[in-house]
Amino acid sequence: MSTATPHCHASTVEQDGLVYQTGLGNQFESECIPGALPRGRNNPRMVPFGLYTEQLSGTAFTAPRAENRRVWLYRIQPSVTIGAAESLPQEPQFAGGCDPRACEAAIDPLRWHPYPVDGAAGVEYDFVSGLKLQCHAGDPAMREGLAIYLYSFGTNMKDLQTHFVDHDGELLIMPQQGSLDVLTELGRLIVHPTELVVIPRGVVFQVNHFEGESKGPIPGTSPTATARGYMLEVYKGGFALPELGPIGSNGLANARDFLHPVAWCVAQSDYEKPCCIVAKMQSQLYAKSSTHSPYNVVAWHGNYSPYKYNLERFCAVNSVTYDHLDPSIYTVLSCQSEHVGTALADVVLFPPRVLATDANTLRPPWFHRNVMSEYMGLLYGSYDAKVSSGTDGAGGFVPGGSSLHNAMVPHGPDAATYVRAVADPCDAPVLLNRGLAFMFETYLPLRVNPQALRDEAWRDVDYTACWQDLTAADFTGWDWVNGTVGTTREEDDR
Numbered sequence: 001m002s003t004a005t006p007h008c009h010a011s012t013v014e015q016d017g018l019v020y021q022t023g024l025g026n027q028f029e030s031e032c033i034p035g036a037l038p039r040g041r042n043n044p045r046m047v048p049f050g051l052y053t054e055q056l057s058g059t060a061f062t063a064p065r066a067e068n069r070r071v072w073l074y075r076i077q078p079s080v081t082i083g084a085a086e087s088l089p090q091e092p093q094f095a096g097g098c099d100p101r102a103c104e105a106a107i108d109p110l111r112w113h114p115y116p117v118d119g120a121a122g123v124e125y126d127f128v129s130g131l132k133l134q135c136h137a138g139d140p141a142m143r144e145g146l147a148i149y150l151y152s153f154g155t156n157m158k159d160l161q162t163h164f165v166d167h168d169g170e171l172l173i174m175p176q177q178g179s180l181d182v183l184t185e186l187g188r189l190i191v192h193p194t195e196l197v198v199i200p201r202g203v204v205f206q207v208n209h210f211e212g213e214s215k216g217p218i219p220g221t222s223p224t225a226t227a228r229g230y231m232l233e234v235y236k237g238g239f240a241l242p243e244l245g246p247i248g249s250n251g252l253a254n255a256r257d258f259l260h261p262v263a264w265c266v267a268q269s270d271y272e273k274p275c276c277i278v279a280k281m282q283s284q285l286y287a288k289s290s291t292h293s294p295y296n297v298v299a300w301h302g303n304y305s306p307y308k309y310n311l312e313r314f315c316a317v318n319s320v321t322y323d324h325l326d327p328s329i330y331t332v333l334s335c336q337s338e339h340v341g342t343a344l345a346d347v348v349l350f351p352p353r354v355l356a357t358d359a360n361t362l363r364p365p366w367f368h369r370n371v372m373s374e375y376m377g378l379l380y381g382s383y384d385a386k387v388s389s390g391t392d393g394a395g396g397f398v399p400g401g402s403s404l405h406n407a408m409v410p411h412g413p414d415a416a417t418y419v420r421a422v423a424d425p426c427d428a429p430v431l432l433n434r435g436l437a438f439m440f441e442t443y444l445p446l447r448v449n450p451q452a453l454r455d456e457a458w459r460d461v462d463y464t465a466c467w468q469d470l471t472a473a474d475f476t477g478w479d480w481v482n483g484t485v486g487t488t489r490e491e492d493d494r
């Protein structure tokens, strides 16, 4: 019999000097002052240290157990002590001068360069005022739909003493350039490019530049540079891991790679400082002034918490025989609609991977028209369906850029990619690692911010030219009258 002491690995990890709790969907608990978290019950009359108990729910009380999300917060003062709200002018936040209801239908394939923020002007924005609505569907008042934004900022929210809370939706933020220091009621997360962070509906948070070393594939991004990236807001429900079906119980994004913060409370000396909480409700912005910090949660337990995930941990599955499969195999997170298998929003990754299909498979994506709308972004490098992209200096689909192929809108590989792929003998598997692209896919047709349609410095107005060199299949000499009559098909013509 072994006499060795068994090792128990606590399910926490350390990164950038912070501790995170691992998993997704499990019940977490954390206290930043020992003894602050009540044991054995949720709302004792005598709370340790005289803290106040507050429950924050993310689903209806009666939602099925598997979907039910809520967190118990033990805080210095309850959230209701924050002052009354005053409405703010609609502009410039969230709309970039555009009411989501004023967004326009888009029927052509669309592509954008990174949002042009000129140096000095860009620095003036913080995360909230630097949000630019790009596309939108549905209505937060009906809890149906989503919105897609770009963000860019040079100013820290902490320097303005501002915080943000979204009553409308769960937020998924993907930095493309510049690491983020995200402070939330439940704790702090450092988020680097190639990671994503999810902020549940109703959680107060603040986004600042990370003052440590900015990581990710874009080296040398200094803390004072403009940070930029993408943000997806779902008006209904929240994100969860996709079902795996016949893939089995492992693969794609593994639950243990999701990192949740530990309780983090502002020091007593910094607590009573006036600040402003910007709140969004039904696409309208409000300002609430507070005499104290919202980061006063000393302990919490539950399963409704922000989290981050490193996209480089994604375990991709693909065809190892023939044919290019549907991109749903790369789903990281999904926000389902009532219709089983149909997403309000899928977050899909195109990770570095081996292409191992046989010699008679066209390796890039096929031409297609999809009932779902496809919004794409590029985190670094280039994307395999677009030769005219990335580092060749020719513009096209570049890091920080984006594209939209709305419901049923035709698209596919550009002409240069197609010609190159047909000529490729595909006689061996290849490692495809030229970049990292992602897609937000939704069953709703999207409407576009009119500015995003008209701003010629932002929109890539020549996008559709990339398909114009696809020449017609050549049937010269074919007898159209008699040619097809009575022809038989070879049985196995692969």
Ligand SMILES: O=C(O)Cc1cc(O)ccc1O
Pocket: 325, 326, 327, 364, 365, 366, 368, 370, 374, 385, 405, 411, 412, 439
């Ligand atoms: O349009 C795109 O580039 C995204 C995409 C990629 C793919 O491999 C298959 C289908 C698809 O929509």
Ligand SMILES: [Fe+2]
Pocket: 368, 370, 374, 405, 411
């Ligand atoms: Fe597509």
